[in-house]
Amino acid sequence: MSTDLRLEVSVDDQQMRVFRGTDIVRTYIISTATKGVGFQPGSFRTPTGNFKITDKIGADAPTGTIFKAREPQGVWTTDSPPTCDDLILTRILRISGLDPENANSYDRYIYIHGTNREDLLGQPNSHGCIRMGNADVIELFDLVEPGVPMTITPPSNHRGKLFFFDCDSTLSTIEGIDELARVRGEKVYQDVVALTHAAMNGEIPLTDVFPRRMEIIQPDLETCEAVASLYIETITPGVRELVERLKADGWTLIILSGGFAPLIEPLARELGIDHVEAVPLHLDPEGRYAGYGSDYPTTRNGGKNEIIREWKAALRPNKVVMMGDGVSDLETKPDVDLFIGFGGVVRRPLVMNGSDLWIEKMSDFATDRI
Template sequence: MFASSRKSSLFSSLFQTPHIICRGSSRNRVISGSDIAASSKVSAQWTRLGLSEKKPQEQKPAYATSDQRMASLSELKEIFRKADAVCFDVDSTVIKEEGIDELAKFCGVGDAVAEMTRRAMGGSLTFRAALTERLALIRPTREQVQALITEHPPRLTEGIKELVHKLHQRNIQVFLISGGFHSIVEHVATQLDIPLTNIYANRLKFYFNGEYAGFDETQLTAESGGKGKVIGLLKEKYGFRKIVMVGDGATDMEACPPADGFIGFGGNVTRQQVKEKAKWYITDFEELLRELDSDSIKMNHNDIFY
């Protein structure tokens, strides 16, 4: 269970009025039959001359790196030490629990939601569909979410507070990217002195009477591959050259690329796939602290101090 804490100011996001977003239709170029015939004729002429038609190069995303090969362990450690930003998953990484499981237990449907989670992990559902089904079963009210955070706030994983502080000392920005809920992640960010603007997570919606009204499906974290899309957005928005993702799950590992490095974390739960495939796999944050400290010692020997 979470330890007790009361910070009612953290629940402002829960009271936002649900809004309607209108999507504009996309514009598609219409290709006529005459266009296709003309193109075929030109291609045939190139072929008769023994030449190859030059095809336009595929445009790479703005966040794509020049070298997408898998970094070695030593290279990954170097990337971590010199990163512009480090992004952390929240559930079972920054905190000990899975937020949606705790909310389900608090609302009395823990076992049923856990079973749905196991089925969803089989890959038969998209992330959005799985989230929709589980929340439809939980149907948390605004008061229940507030009570969960107030009575059983999330427990920080050992060493994370010190690690975030050390990263901030080195002017490395820290972001929280979660498939969980913004209201819970806000509480975590406040404990770690992370700006609330550095949170990317899902938002629950409620009717005026506090009843559950769904979740904001426009958030990048509400869709499959969302964490990678967030990292791509961060690179485009802030011009970061090196970003490292840290997390326990496959969705965290899949965010690299566009992340330049991934560090698997197994301090709270072991995901076998991540443990086997991650180039750098840790079970406590002390290892990352030691890596930063060793780098500081090397820098000090060169009369450069942080």
């Protein structure tokens, strides 16, 4: 019986080992999360600590069975059309956390499952679950029963380099929230622009500015889509080339913004940036404004620091860089190895004087300097 088995997952090695006593009886190549380790719901990070297998789902299902909400929804094969989806295939072993910090893992739907991206096993590439090869997950499924203990060991090795970009007046020449205000008329636009500049210059706390601006604007779907397109139309000269150089040098790129995620995500896709940390924006089924993520860190001063620290804890990077134009960007300086002030759109003296490096053209930044 499997009750004498235990599982150990190494984030550093990207391996799962099956032990019987002190003997290793199986070793599997796996993938944990691209975004590293963590415990927050919606973080797309793999939790660490002590767990147990709770549910077994998919017994006798054909290899490649696609599960959605733990129900079979057809079969994926290598001849299926290409997809970038993180498909849950073949078998599901659902786990529960046994430690206070990972006790939400069951509700986060953290699984061990088969994947359509077997080519990426051996490197962190999941959305938080533990991916396995489809033949391997069948073998493991047959080996274990509910109650089998599992440990996910947090990383001890440093991995990669993180480069955070502000969005507005950095990657793009616009301030998205000002453009959302423009459709409400000139007076509203001027009022919101004044609030934005006051916040970026450090004159008014972001915590005060955010609700005041959104109460005035209340953007609908049509307005949001227009501004999302405008972000792409106004990409700062030299950004595309800089992004390509950084990616070629092995940097993980993250947009870190006090703007709204649904408006910025198309820009990120256009630039080939995989990660966006920005404020949720809510619309009702008719496309009317229904609020925003008022508790999201970047709606308040110091919030960008919180997100940077989460990434650092999750990945243990070798180096961290931030580039931005505003005071909320400059605030991140204690949590990064290099702060680059960008003055190519708006030149803020406070940011310029506080920067480790100041540039006014993206082409002025030589990546070999970092």
